[in-house]
Amino acid sequence: MIRFDNVTKQYPGGTVAVDDLSLTAPTGRITVFVGPSGCGKTTSLRMINRMIEPTTGTISLDGQDTATMNEAELRRGIGYVIQHAGLFPHRTVLDNVGTVPRLLGWDKKETRERSRELLARVGLAPELADRYPSQLSGGQQQRVGVARALAADPPVMLMDEPFSAVDPVVREQLQDVFLDLQGELGKTIIFVTHDIDEAIKLGDQVAVLRVGGKLAQISDPAYLLAHPVDDFVADFVGRDRGYRSLQFQPTPRLPLANERTVVLGESVADLSVPWVLVVDDAHRPLGWVEPSRIDAEVRTEHLHRGGTVARASGSLRGALDAALSSPSRRGVIVDDSGELVGTVRAHEVLSLIEAADRPDEDRASALAEEGS
Amino acid sequence: MTWVNDHWDEIFTLARSHVWLAGLPLILGLLIALPLGWAARRWTRVYPVLISTSGLLYTIPSLALFVMMPLIIGTKVLDPINVVVAMTIYTVALLVRTVADGLGSVPDDVLQAARAMGYRGFRRFFGVELPLAVPVIAAGLRVAAVSNVSIVSVASLIGVSQLGNLLTDGYDRFITEEILAGIVACVVLALIFDGLILLGQRLLTPWLRAQGARS
């Protein structure tokens, strides 16, 4: 557990970067600091491992005031990932990952084994181990950065906009890898971002900071979307928050309709429906086709690929989007193995949403209390 | 070529002492410039002082410095130490800035990452900052090497022998071939120094030539 008690940081120039910040980041959870540029996120983060000393206030790690701890030891027990990865250009990928273990005095062989294991964990091919950072793509470098931070298995991880500098597709992949890893490892993480969508996707708890370093609101993401405390937070969480909050609704049972399907290569000439769903041999959906436009068997180039596919166990947001994006207006729903289980219509999803409750007030600080 | 053919031994002896007089100060100067350059980075107020002082030192004519040395460090007038110390001063003057700039060329995010991982003091300097400063420092060292090889030849005027003797002696006795030999020998020596530094740099920076590097 990381705890800020009335922490203020005023830089020598007079800028107050962090103003009377008090919050608790519970053990084993991801706490996201989010806010516009210059609101003191980086400063807050760096005060935890004492790269920056607070002007007043205390920060404690599992009850121990960090100001009383040995600086280097403190840092070696805290993984740190930054925007451009900050990899050492003069060391191979493997040696980069082994940095902290070596500093801690592990022997060479042990360090290399651990480093290889971590590269695999973050989804990097073993042959990248002997490359230098300049030979990797931005996304790969960022994975190495995460592996390096995890190398000595620190209980705490600080991440400063680690995925901000990569393109959106890679960013999503990195986020997913990160969530997978966290699911296994259960680190206490503080994650800094200026991207509210990222905050909401990754955070168990989200702290919104405003310029001047004041905490505007802290709560779980669903509550934040449903009940922003003021105009600043409402503005910051942005448009579509009603729609986006659907991803946190517990998924009720969807009213699925059976869908008539054809397999790729079958003829659809005798079908009189406007749209029919094409599946592969394993009954996985491939796309919709219009039988009226095809005179023989269905081929891949006939497929309309505009529709999204949602998982039955996924969020209502996914189900609604599947319905809205489908050319037939019937949203395609699959099970966890990708097999078609049926289709659902937008109005059916909407009825479910109306029947469900909005996140309510008493969830406001459930996480924060759990931690203290 | 007759003069050269008759004087190979002498040329080699002079060249050997030239190597010492130019090379030793290069190494000593680098060793002194490293902590000074580091200090210039560490304390921002030191930087301008060091830079202007070293710039000033470099403007002192070499002959003047050679002549003044015995007065400053109390050595004998003909002692080669005078030349070594004076050349070391020149080298330091050239390299302080280079070292400071080299350390300054290390990307900030790399430094922050090193700090965050618990790197400190000597280990950070030798493990992260210095290796990354090598390309800039090596470039400065090459300039210093060539400049040392040429400045040292002036030492003949204060009686410390090295390849410069071929120039003064050739001039005194109107032996053009001897003068030419002196010039060629100096150039060859400078090229050898340069090549050695380049080689050292390449050995120390394999990451700069990694296959398929993106930047």
Ligand SMILES: Nc1ncnc2c1ncn2[C@@H]1O[C@H](COP(=O)(O)OP(=O)(O)O)[C@@H](O)[C@H]1O
């Ligand atoms: N070393 C520093 N000296 C003076 N002011 C600083 C320093 N670092 C950051 N600041 C100022 O403190 C504020 C917060 O900065 P920072 O923590 O980097 O914000 P963020 O990471 O949210 O963008 C900004 O106004 C910034 O200009």
Ligand SMILES: [Mg+2]
């Ligand atoms: Mg920042």
